[in-house]
Amino acid sequence: MENKFIAVDGGGKFSYKEQGTGKTVVLLHGFCGSSAYWDELLPLLPNGYRWVLPDLRGHGQSGAPAGEYSMEAFAGDLAQQLKGLDSGPAIVLGHSLGGYIALAFAERYPEMLSGFGLIHSTGFPDTDAGKEGRLKGSATIEEQGLPAFIEGLVPKLFAPDHLQSMPEAVARTIQIGNNTDPQAAIRTLQGMRSRPDRNDVLSSTKVPVLLVAGAHDQIIPVERTFTVSGSQITQRLIETSGHMSMLEAPETLMEAIESFLATVY
Template sequence: MGTKTIHINDSIIHYTVEGIGRPVVLLHGFGEDGTVWDNQVEYLRHNYQVIVPDIPGSGQSELTDDVSMEGIADMVRQIIDAEELESVVLIGHSMGGYATLAFAERYSHLLDGFGLFHSTGAADTEEKKETRRKGIVFIEKNGADAFLKTTIPNLFSERTKNTDPDLVKNFTAALPSFSKTALKSYYEAMIARPERIDLFSKTELPVLFIIGEQDSVISFEDILKQASMPRVSCIHILHQSGHMGMLEEAGKANAAIEAFLMELKQ
């Protein structure tokens, strides 16, 4: 157990493995590393094998030449192969959810189920693409750290910022360092990603949706519509959370993931 590595071309990719049981892969989002899942790892590791990668260019993982959603999906595939696993449950937060859908599209035979944690099957709107392009300009001019310290606090709900300002402050202060190249590459990859909403109606796999009612990034109404599409859909709403429910309502997030995993045992 502990930290392990794989190589993608000449880049070293780090991931952690904790616990024993059904394998669960937790995939973090933009501007984070695997430590964003620490609450969930601590909770789940007693009954599950929890695998948490740092995506290329994040945390301890070196940047690769492919951080498209498909490239990140292929990274997950290589970790599964390295661990000699027959199948996993894959849950992705935000950008990690986009990569989760790419994985489900390519490697559904390796999944027992998958989940979106504050994420969506929709492609970027033109307005969102333009916002990301402005972000790329800001990153190039001011640097990665300045960009994250400006944007990350806005991912939390107003309630969290008012009732638990230390959570927001401490998380922002402890953000991992990123290169400008990495952050710009993630944004370019998200701009380029295709829509995958139709995957929900096509999949035979159970799908978990964890939705933040106060999420300013993912439309609450739109993701509810998507959540009605799979044949087996498990929907959990975090009423007090914005885009960071694994921190804002950690206990409820843990319970939602565990309920989904228990459902898979039926």
């Protein structure tokens, strides 16, 4: 699938992939990822939906504008993109960083949503240890370069057993990560470090929400994803996955997404 491009005010050209027609479903990748994170899902995407897979600012083939990389800035990018694509209300499903953005989007642009979801993500802000880790990550990129940071990050994204059994997926994730703009990575670390608690967005939203957690996630434990329950909340645990179910268990993740879509539409 070829990348398309759309202009965003103040942000230059943003890259995205698009497949199908119908109600819009957006898949937002995680930190130091790109739309390529979803490649294993592409042949599994059901017909009847318009799938939009953006590259976030500074990631993949998108531009890296100056300025802040707050979750609100990312959400503003997405709002402009969806308006430019004349999408109508969409379902926004975000992996990790993409989930933080989905929450900011739900808070700021609720009228643009039919539903949203967090995939290996959380409504909580960073812990103190997490904030310290963001600073150390920024220092690593500044002092040793982005590849050194990516080499340290990626092994933590997979379930421990999969580091040996899925070497191609691990290598591909490193390759994708190295395409991130280094300064954008630093600014995004700052943006994630300063994001607020948005569990209230999850508990108060009027639209359906999907929460997906991996039993072996070393980045975001299950209990930090499954923070709310209620009639509008769908919780799905992927027993075999770490932080990267789109690569570790794509069929299981797709089944969870597809059944969620059926409850929304």
